[in-house]
Amino acid sequence: MNEGMAASEAREAPIDWPALARAPDPCLICGETAHEALYPPSYHGTIAGAAGYFLAHRAATAHGPIVRCGGCGFVFTSPRFSGADYDRIYGGIHAPDNLDEAFDAAKAARFRRLGDIVRRHLPEGGDFLDLGCGDGGFLRLFDDPRGRGFEVGLPGRRSAGRSEVITGDWASFATSPDCPRASLDYLTAFDVLEHLPRIDEDVALIRAVLKPGGLFFASVPNVESLVARAMGRRWNMLLLEHLWYFSPATLARFLARHGFEQIEVRSVPFDAPVAHIATRLAQTFGMKGTFGVGALSRMVLPAPAGIMLGVYRAR
Structure with a gap:
């Protein structure tokens, strides 16, 4: 059996989490390899079927094994899938075609709030990149032609x-003439860092394309938020696609290693339709079904999800 066939069969078999832990997994923050189990995995399907449990329109809430570093207390998923498997999973995810317009209203509310924070720090604007931009929703609302977006996928360009x-x-892209070294005044990455299996390499590239003094805006789940502490193992940000659970201190320490200094960190809500909030809460407590009937279900609310936005300056 060749390696390709073996890898394919492994993706179709139920996940054996201990078998994925082939070597000590050093902590992203301090390098320590001794960890304590925090939450056991709640996903026991196949790697091939994992796409159905990723991102906003997941079938149910699930996560991998979550551990706490014995050295610095950093919380992360360990073991994890391979980088290639994450690439395949994300490549197989497509949003439903019949999304309620309330989702667009929710994204607009959130992007408006995030855009206001960006403009407060950079009233004169500048050249920027929205990394992990999805369908370009933030760019459309922010409406600044000096900005571009980047999203992982088949090579292409669109407006x-x-x-x-x-x-x-x-x-x-980050090492091509399309994105010269030290060419950007700022870079935004909203809900991106926690998903990156190659986060060290990716953040090094972010620093490389920013000018000295350029700003990096990053939102991530905050494992020390009031919501996270109150919900414990039922915190709705404990997800199969989330690999790194930063706190303000651990994110600042990680980014300092890559040449950033922290300017500000704040809590930000996650705007969502009432129906989506209800569905996610139901999933959190092991209930099935979705909610989406009537005008009330489409009302958009700023939900306290335990998310923080940090602003960092490139040294």
């Missing part, structure tokens, strides 16, 4: 309002 969205491989 998002007055901006351009480029798709492809991040490492290839």
Whole structure:
């Protein structure tokens, strides 16, 4: 049996989490390899079937094994799938075609709030990149032609309002003439860092494309938020696609290693339709079904999900 066939069969078999832990997994923050189990895995399907449990329109809430570093207390998923498996999973995810317009209203509310924070720090604007831009929603609402978006996917280009969205491989793009070294005044990455299996390499590239003094805006789940502490193992940010659970201190320490200094960190809500909030809460407590009937279900609320936004300056 060749390696390709063996890998394919492994993706179709129920996940054996201990078998994935082939070597000590050093902590992203301090390098320590001694960890304590925090929450056992709640996903026991196959790697091939994992796409149905990723991102906003997941079938149910699930996560991998979550541990706490014995050295610095950093919380992360360990073991994890391979980088290639995460690439395949994300490549197989597609949003439903019949999404309620309330989701667009929710994204607009959130992007408006995030955009206001960006403009407060950079009233004169500048050249920027929205990394992990999805369908370009932030770019359309922010409406600044000096910005571009990047999303992982098949190589291509498309428009998002007055901006351009480029798709492809991040490492290839960030080292190409399309994105010269030290060319950006700022970079936004909303709900991106926690998903990156190659986070060290990816953040090094973020620093490389920013000018000295350029700003990095990053939102991530905050494992020390009031919501996370109150909900414990039922915190709705404990998800199969989330690999790193930062606190303000651990994110600042990680980014300092890559040449960033923290300017500000704040809590931000996650705007969502009432029906989506109800569905996610039901999933959290092991209930099935979705909610989506009537005008009330489409009302958008700023939900306290335990998310923080940090602003960092490139040294």
